[in-house]
Amino acid sequence: MAGIDQVTQEPEAQDHTPSHHEKPGPNFTTQLLRIGVSLAVPVIALGMLYWAGTVLLDENANRLLVVFVALIIGVLGVFALFYAMNWVVEKLPEHYQEYVRPFVFVGPALVLLGVFLVYPTVVTFKLSFQNAQGEGFVGLDNYVEIFTDSGTLEALRNSVLWVIIVPALAVGIGLTFAVLADKLGSKGEAFSKSFIFMPMAISFVGASIVWKFIYNFRPEGFGEQIGVLNGIWAGLGNEPVAWLLQEPWNNFYLMVILVWLQVGFAMVILSAGIKSVPEEIIEAGRIDGANEFQVFWKVIIPSISSTLVVVLTTIVITVWKVFDIVFVMTSGEFGTSVVAERMVTEFFTFGNDGKGAALAVVLLVAIIPLMWLNVKRFQAQEAQR
Amino acid sequence: MTTTERTPLKADYVPPQPSFLSRLFYRWPVKLAIIAIVVIWIIPTLGILISSFRPPALVETTGWWTVFTDLGSNEWTFSNYTNVLQSEGFGNSFLNSLSVTIPATVMPITIAAFAAYGFAWMDFPGRQWLFVLVVALLVIPLQMALIPLLRLYTTVNLNGTFPAVWLAHTGFGLPLAIYLLRNYIGSLPSSMMESADIDGASHFERFTKLVVPLSVPVLASFAIFQFLWVWNDLLVALVFLGGEPDVRVITLALNNLNGSRGQAWHLLTAGAFITMALPLVVFLSLQRYFVRGLTAGSVKG
Numbered sequence: 001m002a003g004i005d006q007v008t009q010e011p012e013a014q015d016h017t018p019s020h021h022e023k024p025g026p027n028f029t030t031q032l033l034r035i036g037v038s039l040a041v042p043v044i045a046l047g048m049l050y051w052a053g054t055v056l057l058d059e060n061a062n063r064l065l066v067v068f069v070a071l072i073i074g075v076l077g078v079f080a081l082f083y084a085m086n087w088v089v090e091k092l093p094e095h096y097q098e099y100v101r102p103f104v105f106v107g108p109a110l111v112l113l114g115v116f117l118v119y120p121t122v123v124t125f126k127l128s129f130q131n132a133q134g135e136g137f138v139g140l141d142n143y144v145e146i147f148t149d150s151g152t153l154e155a156l157r158n159s160v161l162w163v164i165i166v167p168a169l170a171v172g173i174g175l176t177f178a179v180l181a182d183k184l185g186s187k188g189e190a191f192s193k194s195f196i197f198m199p200m201a202i203s204f205v206g207a208s209i210v211w212k213f214i215y216n217f218r219p220e221g222f223g224e225q226i227g228v229l230n231g232i233w234a235g236l237g238n239e240p241v242a243w244l245l246q247e248p249w250n251n252f253y254l255m256v257i258l259v260w261l262q263v264g265f266a267m268v269i270l271s272a273g274i275k276s277v278p279e280e281i282i283e284a285g286r287i288d289g290a291n292e293f294q295v296f297w298k299v300i301i302p303s304i305s306s307t308l309v310v311v312l313t314t315i316v317i318t319v320w321k322v323f324d325i326v327f328v329m330t331s332g333e334f335g336t337s338v339v340a341e342r343m344v345t346e347f348f349t350f351g352n353d354g355k356g357a358a359l360a361v362v363l364l365v366a367i368i369p370l371m372w373l374n375v376k377r378f379q380a381q382e383a384q385r
Numbered sequence: 386m387t388t389t390e391r392t393p394l395k396a397d398y399v400p401p402q403p404s405f406l407s408r409l410f411y412r413w414p415v416k417l418a419i420i421a422i423v424v425i426w427i428i429p430t431l432g433i434l435i436s437s438f439r440p441p442a443l444v445e446t447t448g449w450w451t452v453f454t455d456l457g458s459n460e461w462t463f464s465n466y467t468n469v470l471q472s473e474g475f476g477n478s479f480l481n482s483l484s485v486t487i488p489a490t491v492m493p494i495t496i497a498a499f500a501a502y503g504f505a506w507m508d509f510p511g512r513q514w515l516f517v518l519v520v521a522l523l524v525i526p527l528q529m530a531l532i533p534l535l536r537l538y539t540t541v542n543l544n545g546t547f548p549a550v551w552l553a554h555t556g557f558g559l560p561l562a563i564y565l566l567r568n569y570i571g572s573l574p575s576s577m578m579e580s581a582d583i584d585g586a587s588h589f590e591r592f593t594k595l596v597v598p599l600s601v602p603v604l605a606s607f608a609i610f611q612f613l614w615v616w617n618d619l620l621v622a623l624v625f626l627g628g629e630p631d632v633r634v635i636t637l638a639l640n641n642l643n644g645s646r647g648q649a650w651h652l653l654t655a656g657a658f659i660t661m662a663l664p665l666v667v668f669l670s671l672q673r674y675f676v677r678g679l680t681a682g683s684v685k686g
Contacts, residue, residue, distance in 0.1 A: 041496075049548040064480075070488040070551065078495045086589045101588060102512075105503030109496050109559055110515065116530060116556025117522050123533035134532075177422055183415050194669070195423045198430070201668035202661050203617030205636040209643060209657040210429045213436070213650060224447055226650065228432060231448045260429065268676055321526045324619045328640055343528045348624060353532050360528040371524050378520045 033100045037089060038107025041081040042115075048073045082108075121364070127357035134353040142358035152359070155337040158251055159320065162338060165252070167315040169259045171308065174266025178274055179296065181267075193271070197264035204261070204324035211257045212329060217242040247335040254336055257325050262318065266311050273307035274300060310377075313370050320367060339363055430661075437465055437654040444651040465655035469642075473652060474630050475659050478638035484547055485622065485634055486615045489554035490608055496555070497562030498570075498604065502592045504563065505571035506578060516567070522560040530557070531624055538625060545632065549625045557621070558611050565678060569603040570596055606678025609671050616664050635660045 049070065085104045089097055131138050146152045177196055181189045199207065216227030217240055225231045230240040244250050277300055285299045301308075323340040330336045332345060339359055347356025436449045440462050452459050470476040503509070504516050534553060538544040543552075573596065581591045597604075622634040628641060639656050646652060668675065 046548070046552065049551060050543070050546075066484060066547065070484075070547070071491060074488045074492040074551075075495060078492065082495070082499055083589070086587075090587075099509075102503050102507040102509035104499075105507060105588070105592075106500045106509070106515070109500035109563060112496065112552075112556045113519070113522060113559055116534065116553060117525055117560070118518075120530035120533035121525065123536075124529050127532060134536075173422070177419070180415050180419050180422075183412075184419065192419050192423055194672070196426050197672070198665070198669070199426070201613060201664040202430075203619070203636050203664070205619050205639050206617070206657050206660045207429075209639060209653055210433050212643070213432055213654065214429055216650070223445075226444070226446075226448050228428065228448070228450065231450065260426070263426075265679065268679055317524050321528070323528075324636075327619075328643060340526070340528060344531075344620065344624075347532055357532055360526065360532070363526040364529050367524055367526065371521050374524060375517055375520050378517070 030096060030099045033089075033092070033096060034103040034107065037085050037100060037104045038111050040085055041078065041108035042111045044081055045073065045078055048077055124357045124360050127353055128361045130354045130357075132352040132354050134357075138354065142354045143362075145355065146358055146362060151337065152339075152342060154335060155332070155339050155342045156362075158335075158337060159339040161251060162255055162258075162319050162322070163316055166255050166258050166262065166319045167312050169255075170262040170266045170315050171270070171311055173259070174263045174311075175270050175308075177263070178267045178271035179300075182271065182274060193267065196267055199261045200264045202261065204257075204322065205328050207257050207261055208325050208328035211253075211260070212244075215243040215253060217244075244330060244336075245334050250330070250334055251336055254325055254329055257329075258319060258322060262315050266315065269307060269311050270304065273304035277303045313373060317367060317370055320363065433654045433657050436650060437658045438462060439465075439651065441465070441649075441651040444654070465651045466659070469652050469655045469659060473638070473642055473656065474633075475635065475638055475656055477630065478633050478635040479659065481632055482616060482635040485550050485554075485626070486612060488547075488551045489558070489615045490611045492551060493555045493558040493562045493611060494604060494608060497559055497566050497607070498597065498600070499592070500559075500563050501566035501570045502588075502596055504567045505573075506591075507588065519560050519563050523564060525560075527557060527620060531620075535624060544625065545627050545629070547626070547632070550622060553621050553625055554611075554615050554618070558614070561610065562607050565607050566600065566603055570600055573599060602674060602677060605671065605674040609667065609675045610678060612667060613664050 082104065086101070089100050089104055092100060127134050128142055129137055129139060131141075146156075174196075177193075181192055184192065202210070213226075214228050215230075216225070217230055218225055220240055225234050225240055229243060234240050243253050246253075281303065282295055282299055285295045290298065321340050322338065323344055326332055326336055326338050326341040327344070332338070332341050337345075340363060343356050343359035343363065346352045346359060432449050435452055436444050438461050439449065439452070440460050443458075443460060447455070447458075470479075504512065504519075530553075535544065538549050543549040577595070578591060581595055586594070617636065618634075619636040619640060622637055626632050626634065626637075628637055633641070639653075639660050642649075642653060642656050
């Protein structure tokens with residue numbers, strides 16, 4: 001059996017060189033076995049699920065029964081498959097076992113990642129150079145269109161604004177709240193934080209409806225305002241405003257929804273970061289005569305800078321991919337479209353696979369620097385282990 | 386919600402006590418600011434909740450905040466909920482959402498737990514770069530996968546079925562699941578694993594008898610993430626399951642109601658609250674695990 005020490009204590013070691021020179025190395029049969037055990041679990045599970053989901057549904061079976069069968073397959077079935085694969089591997093000649101067994105564990109996950117993420121990514125790249133039906137080769141036409149058409153240019157501009165404004169506001173408010181709540185007693189802190197945190201459980205669709213109600217507008221003379229914002233606005237003696245039609249400000253009104261959802265996330269992580277700053281450092285600052293603002297900017301902020309970067313990048317990624325809010329609120333009209341929403345509209349509503357794929361590639365390419373940052377951060381963490 | 390305790394001070398250190406006056410001027414602005422933010426944060430949800438219990442005629446004619454100022458004319462009703470659940474099909478959609486969410490939450494856990502153990506405690510060629518690939522896949526936009534998967538599903542005739550969505554959510558949830566679980570399982574003491582090895586326990590036995598029972602907190606964290614993500618998802622269900630009433634999930638039902646009856650606020654508020662109810666219950670009751678998962682995923686150490 002491969003030494004566990006070696007696995008855990010040399011994380012920087014690259015590919016494994018078998019240390020058991022007396023045994024034969026991996027050969028063609030080993031590779032076949034590895035692929036076999038990797039494929040077996042997903043393929044058999046898919047077959048069972050297919051049966052559960054389609055055959056049972058076709059026979060108008062009780063929906064709860066279908067869910068129940070799916071659960072049995074999802075938990076017990078998948079586990080039983082892993083067990084069976086492990087049993088098969090243990091029946092293999094000894095020198096194969098060691099090489100094949102890890103793939104009983106990681107193989108099914110790798111196959112699923114391959115089918116559901118890696119393969120589609122490659123195909124989407126290819127499709128982005130093809131026409132609306134996903135045929136032929138049109139070179140860079142889709143990309144040229146994206147970067148010249150006024151509709152997609154507007155979506156790009158809006159997405160950039162989203163990615164700058166939403167993370168800045170979410171982190172700003174989240175940090176402020178975390179610092180303020182830290183000064184309350186622990187009960188008051190937990191209680192007040194729950195309210196800020198709660199929207200995290202709400203779907204983008206639900207949140208959009210919630211805020212559409214806030215922005216509700218009735219022209220003057222068509223009854224009382226029932227949206228809070230116009231209620232206040234008209235109550236102050238102003239003409240009611242159709243908030244969601246006010247270009248370009250309506251973009252900002254949509255961003256507020258995502259800020260409302262994301263502040264809780266920023267607050268929780270930053271709060272944990274602030275609490276991990278040793279009290280000694282903060283007190284030392286106070287003894288040196290710093291006031292609370294100086295302590296905050298000169299002591300706390302530098303100490304949590306790495307946490308700040310993590311929170312910012314996480315929110316940037318979420319914002320960049322947001323589709324539902326724009327889709328539900330305005331369908332991308334009135335100058336509010338964003339790239340992620342355009343992608344779905346082009347592909348799903350207009351049936352333009354080529355342009356949809358090209359927009360997806362734009363989404364991915366813009367995210368690659370953050371992906372690289374994530375990987376670097378992960379590797380730094382591993383080196384510290 | 387749990388709040389992590391501060392790093393304890395040395396026993397002999399007494400922090401300077403603020404005077405009564407400074408406490409008065411210091412505490413109250415802080416409390417007022419907190420109350421202000423909390424009020425702003427709950428107003429949107431409160432408006433929905435209150436409106437959903439008001440008769441349609443009142444919802445249409447007066448602002449929901451008048452329930453506080455105009456106490457005499459308050460009336461309450463459940464009819465919005467019964468309407469939405471029955472005539473607008475939200476009851477059926479609620480069941481559809483459950484049918485999608487429960488298997489799509491459970492399935493990735495088993496597969497990811499095995500993979501996480503493999504990445505943490507087994508040796509195989511490509512272990513390092515395969516895990517780096519998992520970290521990279523964490524941020525792949527879902528949009529990247531939609532078109533090819535829809536084509537693939539059409540070829541194998543899976544389109545518009547529950548298994549299509551179960552599998553898609555399983556695949557999309559795996560990177561986070563493997564990442565969270567592997568970090569946790571990899572941090573279990575290696576001495577424990579070695580002694581199990583010496584006792585002759587196979588990898589499979591170590592996984593089922595040692596690692597899984599110890600990993601319950603992180604499994605719970607991921608389960609909550611995945612549950613909220615799948616229940617709240619619109620895009621995956623829209624593309625792979627579609628809007629037919631017999632399969633349509635609840636977020637899509639709400640979106641369609643918004644499209645067809647965008648000004649029927651007595652229905653929209655009730656519908657919105659139905660979509661939120663279950664995730665809010667799950668979230669508020671299991672917040673501790675959720676927070677633990679969040680901080681484990683984002684803050685190192």
